[in-house]
Amino acid sequence: MSGILTLNTGSSSLKFGLYRDAPEPDLLLHGQVDEIGDNALLILNTGEERTKQKVAAPKPAAALEHVMQALAPHLSGLPIHGVGHRIVHGGMDFTKPTLLTGDVMAALARFNPLAPLHQPHNLAGVEAARTAFPDAVQVGCFDTAFHRGHPWVNDTFALPRAFYDEGVRRYGFHGVSYEYITGVIKTTYPDLHKGRLVIAHLGNGASMCAITNGKSVGSTMGFSALDGLPMGTRCGQIDPGVVLYLLTQKGMAPLEVMEMLYSQSGLLGLSGITSDMRALLASDDPQAREAIDYYVFRARREIGALTAVLGGIDALIFCGGIGENAAPIRSRIVEGLEYLNIKIDPAQNLRNARDIGTGSTRVMVIPTDEERIIARAVHAAIS
Incomplete structure (x- = not known):
């Protein structure tokens, strides 16, 4: 053994x-x-x-x-x-x-x-x-492997073409998690596996992925793990002009900017309190509330964007530490998504049940298991 x-x-x-x-x-x-x-x-x-x-x-x-x-x-x-x-x-x-x-x-x-x-x-x-x-x-x-094979328009930036050829492109991340979730869907819900999924991996690091037929066709994260959704300490989507302003007008050194964007921004930067969503939900500080408001707004916006990439949506799936456990965040994210036939059952949501949706678009909570994907790969290598 x-x-x-x-x-x-x-x-x-x-x-x-x-x-x-x-x-x-x-x-x-x-x-x-x-x-x-x-x-x-x-x-x-x-x-x-x-x-x-x-x-x-x-x-x-x-x-x-x-x-x-x-x-x-x-x-x-x-x-x-x-x-x-x-x-x-x-x-x-x-x-x-x-x-x-x-x-x-x-x-x-x-x-x-x-x-x-x-x-x-x-x-x-x-x-x-x-x-x-x-x-x-x-x-x-x-984590990037799952997203290789994106359509070119979802892989590139509107920069001089030579940079794309050198590797300046959208890589996408959290791929090991997405591979596990799509595997569960394929095994348990084969008809849904053929459909249009938005998977929301929400944790200290956060991203969303548009998937059809088990393949990634779009992701909120891009060249680095900074892009897309706000995270525990990372900024998420930001106008590159802000970075230029910090460098040229505020006199910040590149390493200072990098430290701020990776380690001092996101929920921590917005709240000025903590990067821990549990603590923010328990706080009555107005800045904690505003940090959550922004997090929820950006999540809802990205769901809409990825639905456009897919041309519709058949299921919204939550995973990751926040996605699996923070019922109030799931509830707030889906508010206003009725136009996508996304609604949830409050009681099922509080239980972190697998199926929490009540509309024609399925809404699910599936705990991810990145370690099992890794263990399977090791077994294959040993064999």
Whole structure:
């Protein structure tokens, strides 16, 4: 019997899973380190038991050390033959799960500036896993891969054509999550799988994707993980003239602007309080309310835009930490979408039920499972 380990490093959390290797990997335990920074919390789920422990994890690297320590007692008699990693940016060339050789790692490091909150930590996780499990296969699964094959008009910017040829284009992200959700739809609702879906992955990082016949045809995220929806600390869509103004008129250095757009904006910047949607919903501060108002407005606007890309909509599907758990946010997002035949049942919505819609357009809540997609890829590589 051999094991598979999955590592999924996000902008504020590190998720992990331990599986028994099989054609459909068997989950043995899973967990995550939440709120990486000052209030990090290690959560470990082993069968019916769930433990929580505060840990010192100011950076993802420290969080990974705690994960390795927590896993150690469970690895006796279970050699790890493969480790799977979520890699946010795969560029133009990495369109399927790939063995993470030295040359591949060097190529992926070139995308660090395009995903500075994720890519360096993703690659650091690979190096740490290689040290911990030197004989294991290391496999990367890319968030951008799901979106390759976009129609050209959804892939390009209106810049001189040479930049597109060099790789300045819309990549889209959260592809591992979208792959899982479309897989659930294909297995459970085959007729719906042929239809027009808008999937809303709402978490500390957030995006939406227009999908038809299981294929991505449009995404709110573009060249980097900054575009589209406002996020926990990222700005989302912004007029490039604002960036030029900050550089030329406010005298900000490029690195200062980058730090602000990635780490000081979004819900945190708008509220001046926190990036945590749970805390904002509980707050009676007017700026917390305004931050939520903007978040909801942009989400509703993007649903309309992606519906236009699809030429209609058959289902709206929520996933991600906010999408799966924040009933008030789902309720507010769908307000005013009756023209798309989108309505929800308040009681079902509060229960986070799978089907919460009452109109002819289905509205669903499907918990995503990026780690299972990664584990399947590792099994295929080992086989």
